[in-house]
Amino acid sequence: MEHNLEVINLTKNYPEFQLKKINIKLPKGKIIGLIGENGSGKTTTIKAILNLISYDKGNIIIFGKDNKDLTKIDREQIGIVLDDSFFSPILNVNDINKLMKYFYHNWNEKLYYETIKKFKIPCNKPLKEFSSGMKMKIKVLCAIAHKPKLLILDEPTNGLDPIFRYEIIELFNNFVSNSENSILMTTHITSDLEHLADEVIFIDDGHIILDVSKKEIDNEYGIVELLENDFINLNNEDYIKCLKYKNAIYILVNPKYKFQKKYPKLEIRKPSLEELMLLLVKGD
């Protein structure tokens, strides 16, 4: 299977933080979600992929080339959304269109304005007068209007209300539907990935604690809500993590069929990504 992006043993040392041996393989036509707490290393990984920071060890391969050897033409095949940076807020949608035409040979002005119209974004208003959701829509639009093959998105649904999020998610699903394009995205809103991601990578304290396909989560992982009396009867090897919350104890099990066989009376349900993240990071 061909990959649009490969991150191999990426290591970056800061005085107070270390990114340890991050591995990501993003095949064509797939979406990978990178999730984790604030400060877990998601944005550092994205920055290293984009060559915005140097790294100490490892390799980053984009379209089969080292990321440091990418030509301008290669880089035109990548679309970016960064949560915290964009053009000056005094620019408007028309200004951005003019600039992007200079930066991308294959900038699709028609697609840009069609989507602007679809999203009901005013063209002459400066960015500073937009809501954060509107600004995010423009950022996403700038990332896709030159028809890239790879999208790298840092918190692309941040600040969006559910209806905007739905529209953006639809946009991403359409983007990968040709089986050539791929998306790597970080997000805090794990519910977005439930409908979007093919694979989910959990990062905690600079290293990957779980790299699993969405299918595997659905088929193999289970969550069981127990009372303290029921929990005492379990063996440690029956579950991966447990977390006490209010009056109940939640346990994460894998594979769930094995647990179900051993404890047929206990009810197992599919974990949400948020529950999975919470149990993996905060559970014992």
Add this chain to the structure above:
Amino acid sequence: MNTIKGLLLKDLDVFKNFKGNIIFSAFMFIFLITIGSVRSEIFTFGSILFLIFFGMNSISSFSYDENAETDKYLLSLPISRKDIVLSKYLFVFLNSFIALIIGIFISFIITIIVRGKVNNIGDSLRICLIAFTSVSFLMGANIPCIYKWGVEKGRMQSVIIPALFIFLIGTFGSLLLLLFPELYTNINLLYIFKISPYICLILNILIYVISYLISYKIFFKKSI
């Protein structure tokens, strides 16, 4: 080349934000030049006023970029670090140069209208060029400081470093005159003033090239 054009256009858009201030200041300056030209037939005052005010305004484009973290975004597009630094220098240079030309043109016209004639055109142009070189020097010392420390954090260094350079150059000049007092004659000073356009040209090239190389080296190593 297209990328550089785009980056210049991005910086030019910054001026949209203070369009009102620019127009108001231009009218104020025209008023001051008109008053000044009643007393004098040379047009250096107004030209330098335009040069300093509008020319040095280009520094605000760094501030806008810093606030929006635009460099980070630009570097994730097909734009190199070299393009970003080069476009900034071109913007600063063109901005100062155009401000000077407009300043000279307006001052010249006003002086003609008010006084009916303009005296010492050559000397006035020489003084304008010396002022332009001084602005280039200040910008040339400022920009690497901005790349190193940022607009906000580098505010102090942006004042101290050019001041230090001026102090060193002044000290060197004083020492030179102390050791070779025969250099300090009217003939030499007049001669230097006469050839000042050539000296200014060489100094401007040196200032911009050296400053660009320092800034590029800083920005190349910088984690964004």
